[in-house]
Amino acid sequence: MPRHEFSVDMTCEGCYNAVARVLNKLGGVQFEIDLPSKRVSIDSEHSVDALLETLKKTGKTVTYLGPQDQ
Known part of the structure; x- marks a missing residue:
């Protein structure tokens, strides 16, 4: 499964939760969120x-940001 990396302008736990919520609704995804590096x-x-x-x-x-090597 391809891995893609995105920069998202997140500043707080609420931003983190918003990203997790929309990705969970999409389904069929596994994701990691790195809040400090956005x-x-x-x-x-x-x-x-x-x-x-x-x-x-x-x-x-x-x-x-592009595809990411796993």
């Missing part, structure tokens, strides 16, 4: 565009 790594068969749109539902600024 990065989210997602293992998913979903397209990068689908993941970007899902993360943008949090209202945060989201940037795709």
Whole structure:
């Protein structure tokens, strides 16, 4: 399963929870959220565009950083 890394403008536990909530609703994903570095790594068969749109539902600024070696 491909792993993709995103930068998400998260500043607090509430931001962390918002990201986790939208990704859990999407389903079929495994993810790690690194709040201090504002990065989210997602293992998913979903397209990068689908993941970007899902993360943008949090209202945060989201940037795709690229595929990540596992």
